[in-house]
Amino acid sequence: MKLINLGAADSILNKFIAEMRDMNIQTDSMRFRRNLERVGEIFAYEISKTLSYSGKDVETPLGIARCSTPDDDIVIGTILRAGLPLHNGILNLFDNAQNAFVAAYRKYDKEGNFEIRTEYASTPSLEGKILILADTMLATGSSLQIVFERLCADFGKPRHTHFVCPISSQYAVEHIKKHFRGEPVTLWVAAIDEELTSHSYIVPGLGDAGDLAFGSKL
Secondary structure, eight states, X not given: OEEEEGGGSOSTHHHHHHHHHOTTTXXXXXXXXXXXXXXXXXXXXXXXXXXOEEEEEEEETTXXXXXXXXXXXXXXXXXXXXXXXXXXXXXXXXXXXXXEEEEEEEEEOTTSOEEEEEEEEEOOOOTTSEEEEEOSEESSSHHHHHHHHHHHHHHOOOSEEEEEOSEEEHHHHHHHHHHTTTSSEEEEESEEESEEOTXXXXXXXXXXXXXXXXXXXX
């Protein structure tokens, strides 16, 4: 398992993350969605550098150009609903990719404890492919782990998996490192926040990404 924190280096990515965190800016849902989409595009570009490439002849109006293009079969997956703008940003660059969607949520009991439940899942075969699994927030890491395990059990094991989680807690990073030690997995983040509350919310985080992108829910 490999960890890559793109936010550790200065780039325009950090501007988008800052605006997503800013409570005075994030009230604009369209801007929040667009920033999350642009973050996805940056992650997709960086992931593209890790793919397998080969030379191909392309016919132009004036001759033949030799171009190096990627060969991997890619599936882009996301956890509904907060991950949709991020997913779309990644798809903007990997426009020929197949797509997967999973519904997962926290089911709370009377004491405030919760378990992760998954329901709807729609995906092509993942066997031997490159899976990019995107979720905006990585709080405990449990949702991502459970969704990934369900996908592998039902739809095949990817050759390599890229977890794209812009805002992550330190706790979740350690959880993913421990659980996927030695596995062909790369965790991509843009910020790692130290604090996780007793209700498993990231601090400073950015709030509820699904609500910010699509409006509050009952």
